[in-house]
Amino acid sequence: MYKRILLPLLFRFDAEQIHHFVTSLLKFTLAIPGFRWLTRRLFTFENPRLEREVFGIRFANPVGLAAGFDKNADLVDELACLGFGFIEIGTVTPRPQPGNDRPRLFRLKADQGLINRMGFNNKGSRVAAERLRRRQSRVIIGGNIGKNKVTPNENALDDYLVAFHDLFEVVDYFVVNVSSPNTPGLRDLQEKGPLTALLQRLQDENHRKPAPKPILLKIAPDLTDSQLDDIIDIVKTTGIAGVIATNTTISRENLTTDRAAVEAIGAGGVSGQPLRQRSTEVIRYLCRQSGNAFPVIGVGGIATAGDALEKLRAGASLVQIYTGFIYEGPSLAKQICKTLSEKVA
Numbered sequence: 001m002y003k004r005i006l007l008p009l010l011f012r013f014d015a016e017q018i019h020h021f022v023t024s025l026l027k028f029t030l031a032i033p034g035f036r037w038l039t040r041r042l043f044t045f046e047n048p049r050l051e052r053e054v055f056g057i058r059f060a061n062p063v064g065l066a067a068g069f070d071k072n073a074d075l076v077d078e079l080a081c082l083g084f085g086f087i088e089i090g091t092v093t094p095r096p097q098p099g100n101d102r103p104r105l106f107r108l109k110a111d112q113g114l115i116n117r118m119g120f121n122n123k124g125s126r127v128a129a130e131r132l133r134r135r136q137s138r139v140i141i142g143g144n145i146g147k148n149k150v151t152p153n154e155n156a157l158d159d160y161l162v163a164f165h166d167l168f169e170v171v172d173y174f175v176v177n178v179s180s181p182n183t184p185g186l187r188d189l190q191e192k193g194p195l196t197a198l199l200q201r202l203q204d205e206n207h208r209k210p211a212p213k214p215i216l217l218k219i220a221p222d223l224t225d226s227q228l229d230d231i232i233d234i235v236k237t238t239g240i241a242g243v244i245a246t247n248t249t250i251s252r253e254n255l256t257t258d259r260a261a262v263e264a265i266g267a268g269g270v271s272g273q274p275l276r277q278r279s280t281e282v283i284r285y286l287c288r289q290s291g292n293a294f295p296v297i298g299v300g301g302i303a304t305a306g307d308a309l310e311k312l313r314a315g316a317s318l319v320q321i322y323t324g325f326i327y328e329g330p331s332l333a334k335q336i337c338k339t340l341s342e343k344v345a
Contacts, residue, residue, distance in 0.1 A: 181250045280301075305338075
């Protein structure tokens, strides 16, 4: 029913407006007595075979919701009813910022993809932290952190440290986002020198805590093999917990959407099915070249259980969905988990 009836109706409206409408509706509906229990019954699949221990955290299942869907930790309790083993909030910056001008989220229907240039629109790390303190569910939470647009790269560390400290007590792991294409100059921080310095400083702060949290790095799919080799060296040098592969791509190759329509959309990162093959290639390369030295969370183009299996067989320890969740509907995590329980030991 979702794909035949609801999706065509929702796609008649602006993508960002519909996102806010649907999330508000979800929050309203699950506040009705009994509806939260019913939603869990409909959209959650539990099986001990799905449990995973990765970077010291026990996950009920390996299917997570990627950053970007719940930027401000508004919907953690509601999304926890939809079968996710973990939810990543953000990207969160220290100070609130509006993001880029609208429109900034576009559908590529023929490709089952999206182009976004949101620009880290969020209400700031303190707001997200306060909302997480009030949550009721115990789902695993990742905190995806970035720098404010107005902060120059030479001062980026200060922003990451503020967000890190604000969220430390309320998240289970951190993700350092230096790979979004929608903040000018941000991807320059992926270069070996500045990235090593940034991650090492965060690790130093982390190890000053009584109970350090896993820190992961989210990387772009557009890196060369040489740059991926640098990522492997950086992870080993700094001792961070792992990598999330991958963020959105700036490439416009292999799209079936009319070229003129894509050009009219303009800048932004592509997600969804057009990213599936490249993200899997990056996962496989990292795992093989490093000798599986660290965990990788696979994200990019997962719309079916088969797509999730592809990422896991390439070496990923966990997977995340986002664009596939929009195109396939709220039962996607359950569908993936059910298949994984049958095929993955």
